[in-house]
Amino acid sequence: MSQQKLSDLNTYSKSDFVTALANVFEYSPWIAEQTAAARPFAGVTALFAAMKAAVDCAPSELRLALIKAHPDLASKTQRAAGLTAESDAEQNSVGLDSLSDAEYTAFERANDAYRSKFGFPYIVCVRRQTKASILRDFERRLPNDASAEMQTSIEEICRIAALRLDQLVASDDKLKVHGRLSTHVLDTHGGKPAAGVAVVLTELSELGASRVVARTVTNSDGRTDQPLIGGRPVPIGSYELAFRVGRYFAERQVPMSDPPFLDQIPLRFSVSEPEGHLHVPLLVTPWSYATYRGS
CATH class of the missing domain: 1.10.3330.10 (Oxo-4-hydroxy-4-carboxy-5-ureidoimidazoline decarboxylase)
Incomplete structure (x- = not known):
């Protein structure tokens, strides 16, 4: 149009x-x-x-x-x-x-x-x-x-x-038809935002092939420059966020096992509010991680 x-x-x-x-x-x-x-x-x-x-x-x-x-x-x-x-x-x-x-x-x-x-x-x-x-x-x-x-x-x-x-x-005003999905990564081992972590968002499918929605890298604030999904509704469904944390810690010469105990971390979650803001962060060390539902 x-x-x-x-x-x-x-x-x-x-x-x-x-x-x-x-x-x-x-x-x-x-x-x-x-x-x-x-x-x-x-x-x-x-x-x-x-x-x-x-x-x-x-x-x-x-x-x-x-x-x-x-x-x-x-x-x-x-x-x-x-x-x-x-x-x-x-x-x-x-x-x-x-x-x-x-x-x-x-x-x-x-x-x-x-x-x-x-x-x-x-x-x-x-x-x-x-x-x-x-x-x-x-x-x-x-x-x-x-x-x-x-x-x-x-x-x-x-x-x-x-x-x-x-x-x-x-128009100067906007219809309330958009949602937003975002993330950030916090290096709780170093006590700072984790910059340079590769992130992949995948839409999961029960009967067919899953679809990659976004590939990005965290910036100096541990966030992504753009929302993972933005400027449109966030479709109802199941997703996976994958974070390449093994490479991140290796590049910073953080002591780890070989192979790394945590290399790629998958977080699976669901979306139920297409026009809402869903924030899915990762708090990570070489040996542990946590997440929560943010907004």
């Missing part, structure tokens, strides 16, 4: 305004059409609130049409037919374009069961999820009744729209 200034959107003709925001909600330009009359907007928060109000006030048949406008997740048939650029990028971001055979089978089974029961596609804001968390969410929602699922689907559609709008519109 090319970014638009909110000040420009406020002055566009109705036609240009609708064209610019037509696919914030998938294949549903009527939402932008209804929102245009409420201009000017003081910020993107007010713009999103107006778009969400149009959805909330829409008749049930129009809300159902909005739900049905969305594609199934990880559908080879729908991918071959062509997704919107937004849906394609969103599904690729979570790895739905490169599933293992076991993952593809699991998604196909879940999609079929959901559609068979409800008559509309399962919808979730995939940029807040991992493949494993999506499959768990399928199982959690399948026992619901159609009314509850329609409401949940609309809530997820609004989350998708908020993230699209965040990417599309430049």
